[in-house]
Amino acid sequence: MSSPVTGGPGIESLGTMLTAGALLSDPASTEAYRHDWTRLPDAGTPLAVVRAGSAADVQATIRWAAEHRVPVVPRGAGTSLAGGATAVDGCLVLSTERMTGIEIDPTTRTAVVEPGAFNAAVKDAAAPHGLWYPPDPGSFRISSIGGNVATDAGGICCVKYGVTSDYVLGLDVVLADGRLVTLGGRTVKDVAGLPLLKLFVGSEGTLGVITRVVLRLLPSPSPAATLVAYFDDLRDAAWAVVAMGARVRPAMLELMDAASIGAVEDFQPMGLDREAGALLVAQSDAPGAARTDEITVMAGCCEEAGARSVFATDDPAEGDMFLEARRAAGPAIDARGSVLAEDICVPVDRLPTAMERIGAIAREHQVEIPVFAHAGDGNLHPAIVHVPGDQEGRRRAEAAFAAILQVALDCGGTITGEHGVGRTKRSALPAQLGPDVMELGQRVRNALDPLGILNPGVLW
Structure with missing residues (x-):
């Protein structure tokens, strides 16, 4: 175990409650846990990092934090694009990266998964059984x-799946007082009691x-x-x-604008048409002749x-090539500089308006804003470079960021489709929810975490 932080509230006592090697408290080791993918400039310095190996480690950490009134920032792989896993000064970063177990039950078509397991690992574990885990974020x-x-x-497949x-059929969750609840x-059907399961999905580590x-x-x-269309x-x-x-339900419907096409070609040349103003990549996985019918309809819509x-x-190999080009958009844009990542979502019929306004914002604030999108469900990813x-x-990038959030609201959409509110969008949340819903959410949060130790600064 690393040496304790000088002046910390008995951090060495926490180490005795955990599995060997779980506690990191020297600054050289904890530095890597200050930032998530957003790299916020005001990220704090944690008191220590707990790399939990079990639910018991998580319980011990939360109980110690509650006793000493120390904030806890839960962390998975650190890929948050909204600052949701950014450390605050004096916190415990509670990482689940070592909890990676996966069990597949082909009879019930379920997977029991620990929180640190990668999405891709679940897909890989399910595949030999002829099974598939659909949620497919770019990461x-x-x-x-x-x-x-x-x-x-969400991700690329969510337009259909x-x-x-x-x-999510079930969860084990450690509450703010250290209790473990299931x-x-x-079972697919379960209406016993209040629907608390759904309350925790999307709660960003605050409950x-x-x-x-x-x-x-x-x-x-x-x-x-696969269908590919240039415009x-x-x-x-x-x-x-x-x-x-309005006519079909694609298995995937993705969009890249000219700037994101150019970014991909600069980053990883894939033979995309740099002269195009936009690229659509769509797929159908319908059975038999229906697949051909859907592709025909989509091609007609494009024409x-x-x-x-x-x-x-x-x-499939050709289709995967275009899919990989779309997946490369995020890393390609990230390589161009510092990026403020958006994920607004608007009703699909407002896509043309939203994209037009984002272009105007880029010109007004003199910033580069490549746009790629899960277009089939209206989920846009403008990336402000x-x-x-x-x-x-x-400063100009932050002004553009705020303006794009307003575009989402003006279009009857949401400030976040899949990345979460985190720390980067909390100032815009009241404008979407209104005071009554904000107050209701705060009451729920206070009831479950009266000390306010879980992920402070996230959501509100």
């Missing part, structure tokens, strides 16, 4: 199930710390057919998305909207 290879549950993550909450189980998840699995889908104008691509949504070219393939260390550039 699926490096994000944890605990974090996915905490933010109710839904988001994380649609697959919610739900392995309890997840230690076990029961996930619903599906039979593996049929191989998908001269981004707005035309958006109208194609609206038309598709009617003015696509400059439309290409379809049944070859600025030069690290340029304070004026940071």
Whole structure:
């Protein structure tokens, strides 16, 4: 165990309650746990880090924190794009990265998963049984199930298959007083008592710390057919998305604007058309002839909207190539500088308006804002790029960030579709929810965490 922090409230006593090696308290070791993916400049310095190996470690940590009135910041893989796992001064960062167990039950089509297991690992464990875990965030290879549950993550497949909450059947959660409660189980139907299970999904570590998840699995889908369409104008691509949504239900419908296409080609050349104003990538995994029918309908929608070219393939390898190009958009844009990541979601018919206004915001504030999107469900990811260390550039980026949140509200949408409110969007939350709902949420939070030790500064 590392040496205790000088002046800490008996941190060495916590170490005696945990499994060997769980407590890190020297600054050299805790530095890596200050920031999540957002790299907020005001991240605090933790008192210590607990790398829990079991639910008992989590309970001991929470009980110690409650006794000493020390804030606790739960953390999975640290991939939060809203500052939800950013440390605050004097906190305990409670990491579940070592809790990675996965058990697949093919009979009930369920997976019992510890919170530190990666999303990709669950998919890999299910596949040999002919099963599939659908939620598919862009970070699926490096994000944890605990974090996915905490933010109710969505991703590329959610236009047809839904988001994380649609697959959570049960949870074990450690409450703010250290009690471990079990919610739900392995049954699809369960209406016993209040629906507390759903309350914890998406609560961003403010109501309890997840230690076990029961996930619903599906039979593996049929191989998908892929459609790719290039457009001269981004707005035309958006109208194609609206038309598709009225006629079919794609398994995937993703969009990249010209700036994100260029970023991918700069980062990892994949043969995308740099001259295009937008790219749509859609898939159908419908069985048999229905797959061809859906692709035909989607191609017609693109052509009617003015696509400059439309290409379809049944070859999974070709389809995966375009899917990987879309997945590369996030890392490619991140490589261009410091990024303020958005994930607004609007009704699909408002996509053209939202995209047009985001372009105007980029021009007004003189910032680069590549946009990629889970277009099929209206979930936009404008990424505001600025030069690290340029304070004026940071100020303009933050102004653009706030303006884009307002676009979501003006369009009847939400300030966050899948990343969570975290710390970066909490100032905009009252404008979406209003005072009565804000007060109701605060009452729930106070009831479950009266000392206010769980993830302070997240949500409100």
